[in-house]
Amino acid sequence: MISIIGSGRVGASIGFLCVANALDDVLLINRSRDKAIGESLDIANAIPASSKFSIHGTDDYAELSGSDIVVIAASTVSYTKSRTENKNPQVDMIKEIAKKIKQYCPSAIILMVSNPPDVLTYFFQKESGFSRFKVIGIASSLDSSRFRYFVSEKLSVPQSSINNALVLGEHGDSMVPIFSNVTVEGKSLSSMINDVEKKYITFDIRNYWKTLRNYKSRSQFGIAKNVYDVINTIINTRELFLTASVVLEGEYGENDVAMGVPVKINQNGVSEIHTIVLDESESSMLKESSKKIRDDINSV
Numbered sequence: 001m002i003s004i005i006g007s008g009r010v011g012a013s014i015g016f017l018c019v020a021n022a023l024d025d026v027l028l029i030n031r032s033r034d035k036a037i038g039e040s041l042d043i044a045n046a047i048p049a050s051s052k053f054s055i056h057g058t059d060d061y062a063e064l065s066g067s068d069i070v071v072i073a074a075s076t077v078s079y080t081k082s083r084t085e086n087k088n089p090q091v092d093m094i095k096e097i098a099k100k101i102k103q104y105c106p107s108a109i110i111l112m113v114s115n116p117p118d119v120l121t122y123f124f125q126k127e128s129g130f131s132r133f134k135v136i137g138i139a140s141s142l143d144s145s146r147f148r149y150f151v152s153e154k155l156s157v158p159q160s161s162i163n164n165a166l167v168l169g170e171h172g173d174s175m176v177p178i179f180s181n182v183t184v185e186g187k188s189l190s191s192m193i194n195d196v197e198k199k200y201i202t203f204d205i206r207n208y209w210k211t212l213r214n215y216k217s218r219s220q221f222g223i224a225k226n227v228y229d230v231i232n233t234i235i236n237t238r239e240l241f242l243t244a245s246v247v248l249e250g251e252y253g254e255n256d257v258a259m260g261v262p263v264k265i266n267q268n269g270v271s272e273i274h275t276i277v278l279d280e281s282e283s284s285m286l287k288e289s290s291k292k293i294r295d296d297i298n299s300v
């Protein structure tokens with residue numbers, strides 16, 4: 001069973017994709033029961049006639065029992081300047097949710113979507129004591145999708161011709177797009193754009209959410225598809241390479257912090273953390289990014 005805690009815009013969109021693609025039974029848990037029931041009643045009409053799975057909404061955490069995957073997309077706050085500006089109530093919420101998950105489904109794989117995902121991935125893993133490979137923050141893959149989008153717009157090429165557009169570090173203002181690895185139709189991106197253009201693209205990725213906010217509230221479908229891909233990989237025992245936030249123990253020279261790094265996902269969660277070669281400036285920006293996350297963790 002796939003359980004989704006928080007059935008707002010993001011949680012409901014993830015639920016819709018899982019149901020419409022007949023992945024598994026889906027449970028929506030929301031603080032307000034009516035919201036969970038309402039979204040599940042609506043999404044129930046998207047169950048394909050050939051599907052054997054169902055969707056159900058509740059506010060009762062005891063129903064988490066039997067969950068294989070728990071997505072956390074709950075939020076009690078909004079933010080206008082940065083994703084970390086209201087982190088303390090989110091951390092309190094995550095600690096409560098971690099206790100419930102530990103009680104009702106201690107073997108589940110956790111996909112952390114709520115903001116700020118690096119800080120919350122860290123606190124969930126510490127509070128629950130779950131393996132760090134089973135607590136996965138999903139956000140850097142969305143930033144990587146945005147990176148690919150901007151490179152494709154800049155060069156007027158289809159996104160399918162772009163490879164290895166990865167964003168590492170914080171899902172926040174210090175995130176680091178890794179230009180040195182990107183190829184376009186097999187050729188290095190670095191020879192196609194200059195440093196000023198790289199700075200503009202970096203700015204645009206970091207501020208995508210602010211641009212989005214000028215037109216609609218916040219990301220819904222982009223993050224939902226990124227989370228769905230991970231759930232699909234776990235349920236259908238596939239393998240997926242992407243960037244995701246994991247508590248680090250020495251990888252990239254970091255300890256006691258969670259941040260976006262390249263990982264391989266399989267049916268058990270994170271199966272590998274990949275080390276990729278970074279140039280000097282990327283390495284130093286990643287150091288700054290990990291420091292920013294660590295400072296946020298320490299200031300909770």
Ligand SMILES: NC(=O)c1ccc[n+]([C@@H]2O[C@H](COP(=O)([O-])OP(=O)(O)OC[C@H]3O[C@@H](n4cnc5c(N)ncnc54)[C@H](O)[C@@H]3O)[C@@H](O)[C@H]2O)c1
Pocket residue numbers: 005006007008009010011029030031032035073074075076093112113114115116117138139140142171218219220223
């Ligand atoms: N990781 C990413 O890249 C990414 C992208 C978009 C949004 N987000 C984050 O995802 C979260 C959800 O976004 P949204 O737009 O769906 O928000 P939303 O306000 O539409 O929905 C949040 C839902 O969580 C519920 N909730 C609050 N506390 C709860 C609890 N303890 N248990 C169960 N439900 C609870 C609320 O009632 C609400 O229905 C936010 O933190 C947002 O910032 C992350």
